[in-house]
Structure formats: C-alpha cells, structure tokens
Amino acid sequence: EADIYQTPRYLVIGTGKKITLECSQTMGHDKMYWYQQDPGMELHLIHYSYGVNSTEKGDLSSESTVSRIRTEHFPLTLESARPSHTSQYLCASRGTSGTGELFFGEGSRLTVL
C-alpha cells in the first residue's frame, strides 16, 4: 500500500491569492513528481525532483514552483492564482529500485474564481 498524501483535496480560491499544495510520502522515495490533469485529459508532468535540493521543470510549462528541502515533502506553490490554474494536481513518487511505476496521491483539485 502506497503512502503518499496530498492536502488540501479540494480548494476554491480567488484570483491573486497565493496557494501551496502539499505532498508528503512516507516511503523514503527519492523521486517525486507533480502532474497536472484537466478533466478528460491526460496527465502532464509539470515538475519533478530526484532528491533533496533537486527540482526540474517537466514537459508542460507551468507558472507554479516547487521545492524539495526534505525527502518526504514536495510542495507546489502558485504565487498568484488565476482561473487558468484551475485543474487537478497529482503528486507521485517512486523509489530507486523497482520497475518504474509511480505511486500517486489522491490529488488536489484547485478551482480559482
């Protein structure tokens, strides 16, 4: 059973607010990822990290930023939310061994009014 947690699950916020989506995993995984998923669409990688102090931008450009100060924690921040940021954000992790599968959190659904 994967242990990766995202908060909040649902967030409705006004334009211009700063938001942070939290993601924590208790598996000791080095690699962590943020995917963005619009309704009925595929998942797009927006950020990833290979370990502490390592962050990279993904395949889909995003105005969000991430940090990785601790192995278990990979928060995503939007400094000034806009309606175009409305989406579901999924956090995932994987270990260094294994065959490449990702373990996903339950997602954070963000609505910006």
Place this chain on the structure above:
Amino acid sequence: AQSVTQPDIHITVSEGASLELRCNYSYGATPYLFWYVQSPGQGLQLLLKYFSGDTLVQGIKGFEAEFKRSQSSFNLRKPSVHWSDAAEYFCAVGARENTGKLIFGQGTTLQVKP
C-alpha cells in the same frame, strides 16, 4: 517524439461482458508499460505493468494486458466486467533509464451497464 494513444475516449459495456481497452505507443526503444485506473475524485492506482519477459502480464482486479512489440501496442483486457470497474483507465510508458518520468495517454472512460 514519445507518445501514447488511447483511441477510445469512451467505452460502454454490459456487466459480465468482456472488455478490451486499446493502447498504442510511439517510443524509440522498448519502454516500461503501465496501466493505471482512476476512480472519480481519486488518484491513480496501478493495475499492471510490463517490464520484460512474458508479454502477457496479469494485474489486479482480474485485468491482464499483452505487449505486442510488432504493433507497438499494450491492450488491456478483462474477461468479465463488474459494475465496480467503471472508471477512467490510463496507459503510460516510461523510459528504461532511471528517470521515472511517465508519459500518459488521454485516458479511456469505461461505463458499465447493468
């Protein structure tokens, strides 16, 4: 460019009927292949994966998938669908380098009729 195509956006089957969800990929080498399922409001759960060896892989919940290199396909099958299988299904490919980055298809929404 690497890509994953799931040709069927929506599929409706009757409970007890068989199911096949199609997945085609474009990749420069033999990738890792995955099928994930997503219930409404939930994250993704791994159904099965192909890494190497036997091209017919068994997964959870009675699902199986067959890797066909010649067709660049990795179709998901289930012999008898249950109402609880209604969900969205995603095919994904990953590089064999240790990056862990996956490319996902657009997803297939499965509806099950009673």
